Amino acid sequence: MAQPSLSQRLVQGEKAALARLISWAENGDARFAETLRELGPRASKSWRTGITGPPGAGKSTLVNELARELRTHARTVGILAVDPSSPFSGGALLGDRIRMEERTVDPGVFIRSMASRGAHGGIARAAVDACDAIEAAGYDEILLETVGVGQAEYDVVSAADTVLVVLCPGAGDGIQAMKAGILEVADVLVVNKADLAGADRLATDLEEAVHIRATGGARDPQGWAAPVVTCSAGTGKDIDEVLRQIEKHRSWLAGERLERARREKRLRHVRRTVEEQLAQELWERRGWNEKASALLESGRAPYDVVETLVSSILGAAKRDGVKSA
Ligand SMILES: Nc1nc2c(ncn2[C@@H]2O[C@H](COP(=O)(O)OP(=O)(O)OP(=O)(O)O)[C@@H](O)[C@H]2O)c(=O)[nH]1
Ligand SMILES: [Mg+2]
Incomplete structure (x- = not known):
C-alpha cells in the first residue's frame, strides 16, 4: 500500500508531518511550496496573535497560560517561538519548551521554536511560512x-493579526518601551506581573500615552486605541481578560479591515520571498560573490562593481523585453 503523502498526514493532524513541513520552510526547501500547493486553497481560519516585549517580561509564561485558557474553550493552538537575534537554532528556546511541557502532551497543542541560524534566508519569511503551515494543519489559534x-522582532510579529506587547514593572519598563515605538506596534498592551509593585503605575502611564496618541491625531478617529490589560501570567490571574481584548480586536478587524491587512501582509511576504530567492540565485548559483571579489581586487570602485553586476541582468532583461515586444 502506498505511504500517505506529507500533505495527507498533515491533514490527519500528525504533528511530525507539521514539524517536517516547517523544517522545509526554514531550509528554503522547494517541497514546502509543493506541499502547500497540494493542499490547495483553503480559507484562512487561524487567528494569529503575536506576542512581543522585552526579555523576561513573561511572554512565554503568558503564551502558556493563553494556550491553557484557549484549550478550555476547545480551541486548538499552534505555538511558534521565534528568536531572531539568536545564532543558536533549535535549542535556543529550550527553556521555553521545557516550561511548556504540560502543553506538549496535549494533542490539541503544537509547539515549535525557531532561531535565525536555523532559517535559510530571513527569519521573518520563515516565520510566516511556519504560520501558514500551522494553519494548513488546521489549528484554530x-x-x-x-x-x-527590536526591528527584527517587529518584522516577525507583524505577520500576526493581533499584536500583544507584554511589559512588566521594573527594569526597562514603560518609558523605555515608549521610546522603542512600542505603542505603534501594539494592538493590546499587557502589563504582566500584576503581583509586583509598580504594575498599576505602569498601566496608568501606558493608558495616558495611548490616550495622548489617540487625541493627538496620530490615529484616525475610527482607529483602534490599544487597550491596556493588567494580568499575572505567573498566577494565571486575568488571562481571560487578555483573551477578551484579543477577541475585541478581532471583531474590530473583521471584514474589510482584516482583508486589507492580510492583503498587505501577503504582499510583504511575496516581496520578501522574491528578494530572498533572487539573492540566492545571484550570490550562490550565478557566482556573483566571486565575480564581485575579482572586480574589487582588480581595483574597481564599489559602485562600478555594482553597476557592472546590476546592468548584467537589467541589460539582459531590456534586451529580452525588446525581443518579446
Ligand atoms: N512575579 C511574577 N513573575 C512572573 C510572572 N510571569 C512570569 N514571571 C516570571 O518572569 C520570568 C520570565 O518569564 P518568561 O515567561 O520566561 O519571560 P519571557 O518574556 O518569555 O522571557 P524571554 O523569552 O527570555 O524574553 C520567569 O521567572 C517567570 O516565572 C508574573 O505574573 N509574576
Ligand atoms: Mg520567552
Missing part, C-alpha cells in the same frame, strides 16, 4: 512569540 522589541 496561532501564538507567535518573539524575544525582544
Whole structure:
C-alpha cells in the first residue's frame, strides 16, 4: 500500500508531518511550496496573535497560560517561538519548551521554536511560512512569540493579526518601551506581573500615552486605541481578560479591515520571498560573490562593481523585453 503523502498526514493532524513541513520552510526547501500547493486553497481560519516585549517580561509564561485558557474553550493552538537575534537554532528556546511541557502532551497543542541560524534566508519569511503551515494543519489559534522589541522582532510579529506587547514593572519598563515605538506596534498592551509593585503605575502611564496618541491625531478617529490589560501570567490571574481584548480586536478587524491587512501582509511576504530567492540565485548559483571579489581586487570602485553586476541582468532583461515586444 502506498505511504500517505506529507500533505495527507498533515491533514490527519500528525504533528511530525507539521514539524517536517516547517523544517522545509526554514531550509528554503522547494517541497514546502509543493506541499502547500497540494493542499490547495483553503480559507484562512487561524487567528494569529503575536506576542512581543522585552526579555523576561513573561511572554512565554503568558503564551502558556493563553494556550491553557484557549484549550478550555476547545480551541486548538499552534505555538511558534521565534528568536531572531539568536545564532543558536533549535535549542535556543529550550527553556521555553521545557516550561511548556504540560502543553506538549496535549494533542490539541503544537509547539515549535525557531532561531535565525536555523532559517535559510530571513527569519521573518520563515516565520510566516511556519504560520501558514500551522494553519494548513488546521489549528484554530496561532501564538507567535518573539524575544525582544527590536526591528527584527517587529518584522516577525507583524505577520500576526493581533499584536500583544507584554511589559512588566521594573527594569526597562514603560518609558523605555515608549521610546522603542512600542505603542505603534501594539494592538493590546499587557502589563504582566500584576503581583509586583509598580504594575498599576505602569498601566496608568501606558493608558495616558495611548490616550495622548489617540487625541493627538496620530490615529484616525475610527482607529483602534490599544487597550491596556493588567494580568499575572505567573498566577494565571486575568488571562481571560487578555483573551477578551484579543477577541475585541478581532471583531474590530473583521471584514474589510482584516482583508486589507492580510492583503498587505501577503504582499510583504511575496516581496520578501522574491528578494530572498533572487539573492540566492545571484550570490550562490550565478557566482556573483566571486565575480564581485575579482572586480574589487582588480581595483574597481564599489559602485562600478555594482553597476557592472546590476546592468548584467537589467541589460539582459531590456534586451529580452525588446525581443518579446
Ligand atoms: N512575579 C511574577 N513573575 C512572573 C510572572 N510571569 C512570569 N514571571 C516570571 O518572569 C520570568 C520570565 O518569564 P518568561 O515567561 O520566561 O519571560 P519571557 O518574556 O518569555 O522571557 P524571554 O523569552 O527570555 O524574553 C520567569 O521567572 C517567570 O516565572 C508574573 O505574573 N509574576
Ligand atoms: Mg520567552
